Amino acid sequence: MTDDGYAELTSALRGFLDAVATAGPHDQVQALTDDLRRWTAILAESRQEEGKRVFGERFDLPDRGQTLTPVFAPQVVTTSKVEGTAWFGDYFHGSNGAAHGGTLPLLFDEVFGHIAVERGSRARTAYLHTDFRSVTPIGVDLQVRAWVERAEGRKLFLAADLRDGEVVCAEAEALFVLLRDGAP
Numbered sequence: 001m002t003d004d005g006y007a008e009l010t011s012a013l014r015g016f017l018d019a020v021a022t023a024g025p026h027d028q029v030q031a032l033t034d035d036l037r038r039w040t041a042i043l044a045e046s047r048q049e050e051g052k053r054v055f056g057e058r059f060d061l062p063d064r065g066q067t068l069t070p071v072f073a074p075q076v077v078t079t080s081k082v083e084g085t086a087w088f089g090d091y092f093h094g095s096n097g098a099a100h101g102g103t104l105p106l107l108f109d110e111v112f113g114h115i116a117v118e119r120g121s122r123a124r125t126a127y128l129h130t131d132f133r134s135v136t137p138i139g140v141d142l143q144v145r146a147w148v149e150r151a152e153g154r155k156l157f158l159a160a161d162l163r164d165g166e167v168v169c170a171e172a173e174a175l176f177v178l179l180r181d182g183a184p
C-alpha cells in the first residue's frame with residue numbers, strides 16, 4: 001500500500017492516548033480540546049463508507065494501522081496458529097499497573113481473527129472466554145500465541161495464551177463460526 005500517512009498518524013494517536021491516560025491537570029487542556037475539535041471536523045469531511053476507510057486496513061503495519069486494540073505484532077501466521085508480541089500502552093491501564101480486564105478479550109479477539117483471515121474465511125466470534133491468570137503489565141513486550149484446537153464444519157474452536165516471559169497472564173478459548181454465504 002502506498003504511504004498514506006496512516007502509519008505515523010496511528011502511531012502518534014497511540015502516543016497521544018497514552019499521554020492523555022497518564023496526564024495530570026494541565027494549563028493547556030482547553031487549547032488542546034479546541035485543537036482536537038478542529039481536527040475532528042477536518043477529518044469528518046473525508047468520512048468514507050466501510051471498504052474505503054484506512055483505519056484497520058493497513059495490513060502491512062504491525063497493528064493494522066488501528067488503535068482500537070493493544071498493539072499486536074504477528075511474527076508467525078499460518079492457518080492453524082499465530083504467534084507474536086503484544087504491547088499494552090498506558091491507555092489500556094486498569095488499575096495498580098495492570099491492564100484493564102476488558103482489554104484482554106479485545107486482544108485475543110484480534111489475535112484469533114488473524115487465523116480466521118489466514119484461512120480465507122469470513123468468520124465471526126460466537127463466544128470468547130478469558131481466564132485471567134496473573135496481572136497483565138503495561139508497557140512490556142508480551143508473547144501471545146493462538147492456535148486451532150479443532151474445526152467442525154463451520155465451527156472453528158480456538159485457544160490462546162498471553163505470557164510475560166514465563167508468567168502466564170491470561171488464557172482464552174473461543175468459537176469462531178464461518179459465515180453462511182450471503183450473511184452480512
Ligand SMILES: CCCCCCCC/C=C\CCCCCCCC(=O)SCCNC(=O)CCNC(=O)[C@H](O)C(C)(C)COP(=O)(O)OP(=O)(O)OC[C@H]1O[C@@H](n2cnc3c(N)ncnc32)[C@H](O)[C@@H]1OP(=O)(O)O
Nearest residue numbers: 059109110113114117123124125126127155175177179180
Ligand atoms: C494482504 C492481506 C493480509 C491479510 C492480513 C490479515 C490480518 C488480520 C486482519 C484482521 C484481524 C482482525 C480480525 C478481528 C476479528 C474480530 C472478530 C469479531 O469480533 S466478529 C464480531 C463479534 N461477533 C459477532 O458479532 C457475532 C454475532 N453472532 C452471529 O453473527 C451469529 O450468531 C453467528 C455467525 C456466530 C452464528 O450464526 P449462524 O446463523 O451463522 O450459525 P448458527 O447456526 O447459529 O451456529 C452455527 C453453529 O455454531 C454454534 N454456535 C453458535 N453460537 C454459539 C455460541 N455462542 N456458543 C456455542 N455454540 C454456538 C451453533 O450451535 C451451531 O452449531 P451446530 O452446527 O448446530 O453444531
